[in-house]
Amino acid sequence: MRLLLTDSGVTNASIMAALVELLGGPVSEADALCIPTAGYGGPYGDPGGPWRFVSGRSPHPMTGLGWKSVGVLELTALPGIDEERWVSWVREADVLLVNGGDALYLCHWMRESGLAALLPSLHDTVYVGLSAGSMVLTPRIGERFVGWRPPSGDDSALGLVDFCLFPHLDGPDSPENSMAEAERWAATAAGPAYAIDARTALKVTDDGVEVVSEGHWRLFDGGERIAGA
Secondary structure, three states: OEEEEEOOOOOOHHHHHHHHHHHOOOHHHOEEEEEOHHHHOOOOOOOHHHHHHHHOOOOOOOOOOOOOEEEEOOHHHHHHOOHHHHHHHHHHOOEEEEOOOOHHHHHHHHHHHOHHHHHHHOOOOEEEEEOHHHHOOOOEOOHHHOOOOOOOOOOEOOOOOOOEEEOOOOEOOEOOOOHHHHHHHHOOOOOEEEEEOOOEEEEEEOOEEEEEEOOOEEEEEOOEEEEEO
């Protein structure tokens, strides 16, 4: 699986170019499945957010990019659907577009639905995460980002990548996500950790992690700032 882990969707030409490169062709030739589930979780979840995401009316560009087709995969519905049916939908998609919201709620339903177990086998699929949709692939999100608390009670996520992620760096709607706060958060992370803003994404392939940015970001290692822009 090839990953594009964004803070706020495909917000600029650099991130769009990275997406097209991962797809191996134009967006208009790719079939997408969008996953709105995270938008229902946490204390701020409401029906409007998932609708805007699915309909392409969100301020975070994902489903409205001009895909050949877009389908909806609601994870909470999957336990009641024959597994062969929904697995075929996922395998036939060129790209998964995963909404933001609550990362641990999303993680719980990825596991409960069976999607988490399927993800590592999707070698030809592009995964595009938005905020929580990106964080869910990391080892843990950090206590400061815990809203909905899973049955396990901890902040562990899927661990499909080996770094942690601090989103919305210095965002106008999240002034609490300052660089100083990112440094405090990174000090508790196990291993490398990235802080990214709305104009930054991480492209992850077999060749490693590439930062795609027209904005600001930092890479921390053991709490120490080691790179950034």
